[in-house]
Structures are given as structure tokens and as C-alpha cells.
Amino acid sequence: MAGSTFLPSPRGDLYVTRWLPAGTPSASVLFVPPFAEEMNKCRPMQALTARRLAEHGVQAIAVDLSGTGDSAGEFREARLEHWRQDLALVADWAAREGAPLVGLVGVRFGGLLALELAAGVPGPLRIALWQPVASGQLQLTQFLRLRIAGGLLTGGDRESVASLTAELQAGTVLEVAGYELHPELAAALEGLDLRKRMPPTGARVGWFEVATSEQPELSRVAADRLQDWTAAGLVAEGHALSGDTFWSTVELTTCPALVEHTVRFLVPAP
Amino acid sequence: MSELPAVCDILRNTLQLGKRADAFNASTPLLGHVAELDSMAVVAVLTAIEEHYGIAVDDGDLSAEVFATVGTLTIFVESKMS
Numbered sequence: 170m171a172g173s174t175f176l177p178s179p180r181g182d183l184y185v186t187r188w189l190p191a192g193t194p195s196a197s198v199l200f201v202p203p204f205a206e207e208m209n210k211c212r213p214m215q216a217l218t219a220r221r222l223a224e225h226g227v228q229a230i231a232v233d234l235s236g237t238g239d240s241a242g243e244f245r246e247a248r249l250e251h252w253r254q255d256l257a258l259v260a261d262w263a264a265r266e267g268a269p270l271v272g273l274v275g276v277r278f279g280g281l282l283a284l285e286l287a288a289g290v291p292g293p294l295r296i297a298l299w300q301p302v303a304s305g306q307l308q309l310t311q312f313l314r315l316r317i318a319g320g321l322l323t324g325g326d327r328e329s330v331a332s333l334t335a336e337l338q339a340g341t342v343l344e345v346a347g348y349e350l351h352p353e354l355a356a357a358l359e360g361l362d363l364r365k366r367m368p369p370t371g372a373r374v375g376w377f378e379v380a381t382s383e384q385p386e387l388s389r390v391a392a393d394r395l396q397d398w399t400a401a402g403l404v405a406e407g408h409a410l411s412g413d414t415f416w417s418t419v420e421l422t423t424c425p426a427l428v429e430h431t432v433r434f435l436v437p438a439p
Numbered sequence: 440m441s442e443l444p445a446v447c448d449i450l451r452n453t454l455q456l457g458k459r460a461d462a463f464n465a466s467t468p469l470l471g472h473v474a475e476l477d478s479m480a481v482v483a484v485l486t487a488i489e490e491h492y493g494i495a496v497d498d499g500d501l502s503a504e505v506f507a508t509v510g511t512l513t514i515f516v517e518s519k520m521s
Contacts, residue, residue: 393493
């Protein structure tokens with residue numbers, strides 16, 4: 170059963186969705202959302218996964234970060250530091266509600282924030298990363314490219330990631346695909362990188378990728394990160410699944426295999 | 440050209456070429472020869488490359504020459520990896 174609630178925060182109300190199991194939840198899992206429009210594309214997958222988790226007695230929680238979705242604030246007011254605080258606030262609320270946080274699902278860009286959150290939450294945590302974005306710079310570049318798309322190789326005076334970055338550095342708020350990107354948020358994104366973020370000791374990480382090919386293989390970046398994390402003594406596993414790339418398809422799609430593998434990873438059979 | 444197989448796979452999957460990509464080699468012409476490769480597809484291929492390697496590509500680095508052949512694209516990718 171899904172319900173929503175508003176949590177007070179320094180920026181106003183945070184919109185939180187909660188999927189409750191039939192009885193008292195034994196544990197909580199928190200979804201850390203992707204960036205901008207991907208949030209909307211990933212909602213069906215979050216809901217499907219949350220309902221499956223509820224079947225296992227686990228409560229699932231999703232939050233609209235400040236300035237996004239139904240939470241207070243405008244996107245141009247959103248800052249990375251606000252988002253960090255929002256997540257810590259929700260994680261704290263979930264724990265106080267009586268169902269300890271046992272897992273995180275970092276959806277795309279959310280993976281970067283999930284790893285940061287994990288460092289400040291009592292563990293051990295199971296951290297599922299769905300098609301993680303390797304760095305804030307990559308997220309920013311792809312976001313800016315939404316504005317550039319279409320005129321890429323047609324020469325002449327056209328925008329580029331470099332020219333838009335220069336505008337941001339000059340203090341311009343950029344309009345991208347209906348979102349107003351503030352230079353401070355853009356600058357903060359550049360500091361996020363999976364290569365610079367080790368999951369906390371004791372955490373178990375599941376890196377999930379989805380591709381449409383019948384025999385998908387993990388990306389190079391996944392293989393590199395998993396190798397480094399395993400070498401550092403962490404339990405880290407990679408899953409390359411076949412299905413629709415739901416975070417980017419034009420029509421809303423889902424990947425049932427990802428739902429099943431994620432739930433199996435987060436709630437191991439006794 | 441160590442990344443040639445990976446680049447061919449990215450092209451195959453992004454452009455949904457299927458078995459047509461089996462015959463790809465370094466000298467296979469791309470832009471202007473593969474009908475699926477319009478400007479939106481170029482963006483999709485770039486995105487797929489970025490996601491596979493975890494790198495960010497500046498469009499300023501791009502030119503029609505990068506997408507001339509499978510080989511030129513592979514050389515471009517390899518230069519971005521270091």
C-alpha cells in the first residue's frame with residue numbers, strides 16, 4: 170500500500186512516498202532519485218520494486234529532493250548540499266519510525282548521492298546502484314546536451330558543452346529542457362565522481378545495468394569500479410540485465426528483470 | 440585498436456544494426472553511409488560511449504571526421520580513455 174507524506178525541512182516540505190507491507194515493516198529501503206527528467210521516467214520502476222519489497226515485509230521510501238517533483242522550492246534554488254541534507258533527513262526519519270534502514274537504491278545519478286549518504290548512516294547497508302552515472306560531470310554534460318541535441322554536426326555558430334559551461338561559469342542560469350540550472354548546482358556536480366567515492370566498510374554493493382541486447386555485458390566503468398571496490402575488501406557484484414533502458418525511453422517502460430534482481434539483492438532469502 | 444570490438448558493439452546496440460555490424464571493421468565508413476546515423480543518433484552513440492567508459496565528451500572535440508569511419512571513432516574513444 171502506497172501513501173505519501175510531507176516531512177518538514179529547512180527549505181520547506183519534502184514530499185515522501187512510502188510503500189508499506191501488510192504488517193509491521195522489519196526494515197526500510199530508501200530510493201535515491203535520478204537527475205531532472207529521469208526522475209519521472211524512473212517512477213514506475215521504483216513503484217514496482219517498492220511493491221515487491223513490501224511483499225517481503227520491507228517498507229520502501231522515495232523522496233522528491235528539494236526543488237524537484239512535489240517538494241518545496243524551485244529547481245533553480247536546488248543545491249547539492251540541500252539534497253544531501255534532504256536524504257539524511259529522510260534516512261533519519263525512516264530509522265526513527267522503527268524500521269531500520271538496510272538498503273539504498275541509487276537510481277542513475279542517485280547512485281552518487283547514495284554512496285555519500287551511506288557513509289553517514291549506521292550500517293551495514295546493501296546498496297543497489299541502477300545504471301549509475303559515473304560522475305557529476307558526466308551527468309551535467311548529458312543534461313546540457315539535451316539543449317544542444319539536433320544541431321551537433323551541422324557546423325556554424327552553435328552551442329556546445331564548452332560554450333554552455335562558460336555561460337554557467339559567468340553566472341548565467343541556463344534553461345535546459347524546461348529546467349532552470351543554477352551555476353552553483355552545476356559547479357557542485359563537478360565534484361562528484363564514483364572513482365573518488367569508496368562505499369563504506371561493511372557495505373555490500375550491487376551494480377545493475379540494463380541494455381536492450383540479448384547478451385548484455387557490464388560496461389567498462391562498472392568493471393573498473395567493481396574491481397577497485399573488491400580489491401579494497403568490499404563485497405561488490407555486477408549484474409548486466411536485458412531489458413528496456415527505462416530511464417531514457419520516450420515512452421515509460423519497465424525492466425522486470427531489474428526489479429527481481431534488485432529485490433533478491435536487497436532482501437536475501439533467509 | 441583495442442576498443443574496436445567494444446565500439447562496434449556500441450554502434451550495433453545504439454543504432455540497432457543487428458547482424459549488419461558483424462561485418463564492421465576499422466575502415467567501415469559511418470557518417471553518410473549508415474542511414475541510421477543522423478544527428479540524434481550521433482548524440483545517442485556519444486551517450487552510449489560516455490556511459491560505457493564513464494567519461495564525459497566535450498562536443499567541441501567532435502567533428503564529422505570523428506564519425507567518418509568505425510576506425511576514426513575508435514581512435515577518438517581510445518584517446519579519451521587516457
